[in-house]
Amino acid sequence: MILSLVLLPQAASETPEEKGFAIAKEADRRDTGFKSSTANLLMVLKNKHGQESIRKIRIRTLEVKGDGDKSLSIFDNPRDVKGTAFLTFSHKRKDDDQWLYLPALKRVKRISSRNKSGSFMGSEFAYEDISSQEVEKYTYKWIRDEMVDGRACFVAEFYPVDKKNSGYTRQVNWIDKSEYRVWKVEYFDRKKSLFKTLTMKGYQKYLDRYWRADEMNMVNHQNGKSTRLEFSDYKFGAGLKDRDFSKNSLKRVR
């Protein structure tokens, strides 16, 4: 009782924007400290006729103190792009640094990271959906609380800071209150109409702390296509170092 009396004035003075920011900040805090991770990703692209095509990607991530993560994605499939790799140094406030490795030419190409709204490898995921989600990349607003599949969730809107290059005006996130996991995201395009919906399934806990979904499904409501991501072999504390995320490392990935 005393506790609630002490907390009440504070809670009452918190604006929806502050509450939204606090939710994002807490979700970020809970996901901090994993140092590095690796995972295998099967990407299933489905067109509006139901035809599927697949991509197999290995993902390596390195946490960087005080800045966005570094990540390396290596393609194993389709076979004609086998060995192609993306290296990204994401940043909290400025454009990400991005390089593409083309194995046939042994060439490392710097690429512009402004293409945030563009499709990642022909999928319904845009570059901005798969890039490192940093607190500083959005502004926030808590909308309401809602029960989803028996879970008490915050519903919060995320607004991209880089309005000019983002494909979205807002994202509506459903985040559970107990573990701060994202279960659903609705993306609204520049005309403010519903564009895509992302849902997560099969969350698992790693190192007794870090939650990762086994499956993500992105449905594009405007073109009828969808992309399913299936993650496997998640490894945390993989002991990766800066050196594994360099231009030199791109040349020796397989």
Next chain:
Amino acid sequence: MKISLFLIVPLLTICVTGATAASVSEFSGYVAVEGRVFFNEALFSEQERGSVSFVLQPEYYHEWENGSSLTAVPFARIDSADSERSHLDIRELNYLWLSQNWELRVGIGKVFWGVTEFVHLVDIINQTDLVEAIDGEDKLGQPMANLSYPTDLGTFDLFVLPYFRERTFPGISGRLRSEPVVDTDRAVYESNDEEHHIDLAIRYSHSIGDWDFGIYNFNGTGREPTLVLNLDEDGEPALVPFYELINQTGLDLQTVKGNWLFKLEALYRTGQGDGFFAGVGGFEYAFANIAQTGLDLGIIGEWAFDERGDDATTPFQNDVMLGLRLELNDAASSRLLAGFSQDLENASTAFSVEASRRFGNNWRLSFELRSFYNQSEDDPFFSVRDDDYVQLELAFYL
């Protein structure tokens, strides 16, 4: 079929430390069939109107638990028209020794340096496999020991190159050739050691924020021969490749500013006539996700310059190149690159289109068109003025 197979007893002793549970072996590569049709009747009676080629490039890779690895990539092409284009090569056969603080690659390898799209000026470690394609992007395997030392202040690379590979040139019945033909059997070297001269290169490269750059010095037998008019065994005129000992300092520089990429390659070479500068610079601008269609469009502009002017051993002595890159970002990864080049000192122009898309999970179909206009007699492309062609290649990736 001429066999220019380069067989070298590998310089390395492969330390097979016994395969562990975490070691990986994999087999990949591709087979392809290629057809070319030339628009015009051949200029020279030995040449044909078209050709069919078969290509095989398997790849074997083994990685040990400690990160060290072995790579083997043999290559073969059989061509219906040109016996010089039918050839074998070992693109790669090397062992990578990954230590805590450095990497050592020993064997036959491939290295690319450079940033620009249409001219590959500073790229020097590997010899150009010119019979493969005239864009100079296909390379022969180069025997090397490469020590790479990455630090927080950039990466230092040292190359010891113990054996020289001669450039390949189309034979008498091949299109896209010089007139007279290059007689590759009679190459002449400045070095008394000929192809056994040990070439050295050292390179420093780094990325700082939006900038990537590399600077190197190469000392050894130049990859770009001077073609000297001479007589062949039958007393017919022939061009003999002369490979000089050169020293070359090169720079490649690139920066990204929003949707812009700015690029520069420059070199200074001595030992091939008077010392000279050459450079190529330009930009690429990306229009991303046009009208939310997922379509990416890139506009490329480059200018290449060579201080030697008409005496340059490359076709790019003062030329402007414009390009258009289109990526559909569809499931088939459909893409197109169109290029247009204009010589600023005569009327010569050239046009090219490269396009490809995937079928299913393992097939890729590629289309290529090249055409040449108003070639003047002093342009290196004069002898290919009627060699405009279209090419289709269907490749199956293992």
